[in-house]
Amino acid sequence: MARTSPDPADLLAVGELLTDEERLIRDTVRKFADEKIRPYVGDWFDRGVFPAKELAPELGELGVLGMHLDGYGCAGSTAVEYGVACMELEAADSGLRSFVSVQGSLAMRSIHAFGSEEQKQRWLPELAAGRAIGCFGLTEPDFGSDPANMRTRARRKGADWVLSGTKMWITNGSISDVAVIWAQTEDGVRGFLVERGTPGFSATDVHGKLSLRASVTSELVMDEVVLPADAVLPGVRGLRGPLSSLGEARYGILWGTVGAARDCYTTALDYAKTRIQFERPIAAFQLTQQKLVEMMLEVEKSYLVAHRIGRLKDAGQCGPAHISFGKLNNVRTAIEVARTARTILGANGITVEYPVLRHANNLESVLTYEGTSEIHTLVLGETITGESAYR
Template sequence: MTKPNRIDPADLLAVGDLLTDEERLIRDTVRRFADERIRPHVGEWFERGVFPARELAPELGALGVLGMHLDGYGCTGSTAVAYGVACMELEAADSGLRSFVSVQGSLAMRAIHAFGSEEQKQQWLPEMAAGRAIGCFGLTEPDFGSDPANMRTRARRKGSDWVLSGTKMWITNGSIADAAVIWAQTEEGVRGFVVPRGTKGFSANDVHGKLSLRASVTSELVLEDVQLPADAVLPGVTGLRGPLSSLNEARYGILWGTVGAARDCYTTALDYAKTRIQFDRPIAAFQLTQQKLVEMMLEVEKAYLVALRIGRLKDAGESVPAHISFGKLNNVRAALEIARSARTILGANGITTEYPVLRHANNLESVLTYEGTGEIHTLVLGQAITGEAAYH
């Protein structure tokens, strides 16, 4: 039996029909949570520059989205596509919400899961999966973002212990984290360390005055001769493969999340255009408005298809970093243009927190450059298609 012909303006190509029943259930469950728990409040959180992480973390844990793509230790072991559609619905509400989930699951939890000792996994992963503990990931520094190989944070041995000194910057969840995964240079290469909250010499200072990701906690981490026991180091990796492989997981969540932000801007503009009357007719009836809406719809659907294709490759074990760079570069860029175009349809109303589009646009300015700038992803793709590295 063929399905009846129908047009869903939010998904004209019916890309959602390509999802499995389980993936659609996860999508709808996370969307309902975002609609009921986040959307009524996120405009106010953004305006005030706050994010109630301690309150929301257990709820997100109960929802099953914290480390959902990891196996065991209280994690649900979902597919890459299932995790992707969850990120899509989280970021449709706000990039800060998806960032919290990505940092918790794809960065802090994933690093411990992939490279930690069994004791570290048992201590931290069940608590983080439940949202009873919050994690952060300290790689970026004030002077080194795209070039982590030259990080200045150092770890030196002191007997059987380690002593860490340095500064990390732009760290999501930094001041609220119960455990920070800190990457530092050692004599044998870059190593990761689990630094518990309250460790002597370890402090976090929130970044204020942000115009983007305001509903998100962003911090500077300061390590002043922080002494850690030998079992604080992540034993499973040495070198940049550790942090960069975790970043690739976070970038994967971004390429899905930005589809949600883009869709939210497009559907907001579409609904507004149908009800906003000018010259005795809805502005949706004007050609130039329809052109904007159609261009937005095309880019949303293309981004959705890109995300789904990369997700299927990932689930098949066939994805490579260039695929993730393709999705991150294309989908963030498309989402940002959609947000800007949607704002023009809303006119002056579009600059208020009553509507989400300028909030999304501001957030996407950060998403554009974090977890790899557009320039870096361009060079990753350039190397993939030419065989020549052009980073220097």
């Protein structure tokens, strides 16, 4: 059998471990990102905008919104299929993958897992098609890693609920048609569906961001918001609800960051082959080759980690520690790859003409949202020692 030349973007041919359907999804999402996102995202990042309303129906038609859920217009994809889609979305920009993750793994998944049949019928088909946008309100100005102490409260008033509090750093917040808001009640933490335009509910965008600029980030304020009894998600009480949805979103992150890292590595590789210094392409210099090799090694290892966790998830054997392993390893690896790639591009690397510093800036947010490195370290520490070190 004739030997084929290895692919510099996937030297171990990890992609060959994917099924035909998984490769088809990967290639389809990659084509969408290349045509619809990549030519414009540098400008969006520069201007601090994200055309979510225009892109949402296209993402719905692509089939990636809530793709890993069953029924109600959702594709019922496998975990690995969802993972490779996240990888290709984040190869274009973390903000794009964040939009899809929040819509599908947080807002839609919470309704799908814990909502009433009426809530599912009302919202899931609209969200899956991108005709509606959702957000997920858990984090507060003073409580991120410690949601058990959230200050948002919901109290009963006759048959209704009255909701008060503030949520912060909420992706899609100001453009959402429905917000899944988690609040303390007499019966523990409960989830509530708050529709756009509900009196007392407001959303203000966060400006001045240096990261995730091509993404909508908002503060949500609930000022004595009166909600009917059927606004509550009936299927869960306690933090198990929001934390289980966060686990789904973190799973998408551990795949997505492989795409960001790969994009930085291949950008640096292509640049090094054409950038001439001292009458030679800089790819011919030993120090540059070392950087490229180190980046390639880390991208491939992260890809293998994501693939293994995806297979465990599809087999029903993936636990929180596996998700923490993947997010902790793959995000910090991607940041280092992005920073190294920037050094190869030199001054060109700090412009929006190239994606590497945009990826690096975005990954600084990905590092801490939906579970900081410190929290994931403690999850893994407790797993291997049997001792909890949170308090």
